[in-house]
Amino acid sequence: MKASRLDEEFGTDCVAVTGLGLVTPAGVGWEATWKGVLAGQSVAATDPALAGLPVDFSCRVPDFDPHALVGKGAGRLDRFSQLAVAAARLSLLDAGLDPAEWAADRVGVVIGVGLPSLETCQREWVKLHAGNYKEVSPLTLPRSLPNMVAGEIGMRFGARGPNLTVSTACASGGTALGTALDLLRSGRCDIVLAGGTEAAPTARLHVLAGSQMRALSTRRSDPAAASRPFDADRDGFVVAEGAAVLVLERSEHALARRAGRVRARLLGYGASADAHHPTAPDPTGEGVALALRAALGDAGLRPGDIDHVNAHATSTRLNDLVESQVLDRVFPHSPPVTSNKGVLGHTMGAAGAIEAACAVLSLEQQVVPPVANLDSLDPEIPLDVVSKMPRQVRMEHVISASYGFGGQNAVLALGR
Structure with missing residues (x-):
């Protein structure tokens, strides 16, 4: 949508969605995700990382190359951060935004995270339990702390405004977008990169805990048929990983920079x-x-x-x-x-x-x-x-x- 149409139809006091970045089990990029969702075919499959557990299947992001999608330093990030940084990069490309050109102190980041990352903690705990104290990585905390995902996005893209992670379990991604809406309405930010990320299948403990609660589907013989919302024969959810980051802007800002497209309004x-x-x-x-x-x-x-x-x-x-x-x-x-x-x-x-x-x-x-x-x-x-x-x-x-x-x-x- 052209900027002039933004001015005429939306006015200059709304919050515009100008970019989408998706990294999901249906693929990398909003196009792949949307194609998969429209096809209506589950992507759940047996997960070798969960072998031996009562529930051994999940939905994982296919062909995810963190070095290509995240860039320098990708290896020092846990997967939940890698997914989010990749989604943020894709959202900026979709919005046509160049971080080198924005007012950094007017750009915020709000990311929802439901679970603490145990990917690094599991590995380092083994060293601690064995008494190999000197081998425990000094990156244990910066890799696994939930707030680091928002911090990493801020550092990589030069966003120096309000920067935070929110956690309301499975509502976290929605809470992040709502929090971003408040930041934009208050005038504290012109742009907010907002969304959510999770990499639950990387932690066997997370999956086992969900299984012990009887929250997960037990259709091991047919994982692709396991997730069936509203169906009479549903028996639980399927653990998945993924991330989404939306670029939210004050419409006045989008108009001033002549944003090429406004996808929707967050009302x-x-x-x-x-x-x-x-x-x-x-x-x-x-x-x-x-x-x-x-x-x-x-x-x-x-x-x-x-x-x-x-x-x-x-x-x-x-x-x-x-x-x-x-x-x-x-x-x-x-x-x-x-x-x-x-x-x-x-x-x-x-x-x-x-x-x-x-x-x-x-x-x-x-x-x-x-x-x-x-x-x-x-x-x-x-x-x-x-x-x-x-x-x-x-x-x-x-x-x-x-x-x-x-x-x-x-x-x-x-x-x-």
């Missing part, structure tokens, strides 16, 4: 807490409903204005059921619903950002991707869930919703 953000249970959702769904209504209010929208919902929908029994009942209650006009987790698995801290990016692409292309593996809609789920093939839908406003352990909820409202 509103709603956050809430269930205040109910460490891992289970509140069966009344009131916390989720609060976040949905808060996002609508922040965006100045009514429920009937929403044309599509990209749901959290993890493929677990209780979460999908509660979420669907709340969506039916808040949106009685039944807009079409999808979940990208059928294809990509559950990228946890990255999920909210990846799904927000997919919501942007749905708005751009006026199409809702299908839910993978949805063979028989659970009869207790009262939604119009898109399955089997993409559906063309006229859309002006969409919702992207994310929820996490601890009962933390984050909902984003986006518009064309």
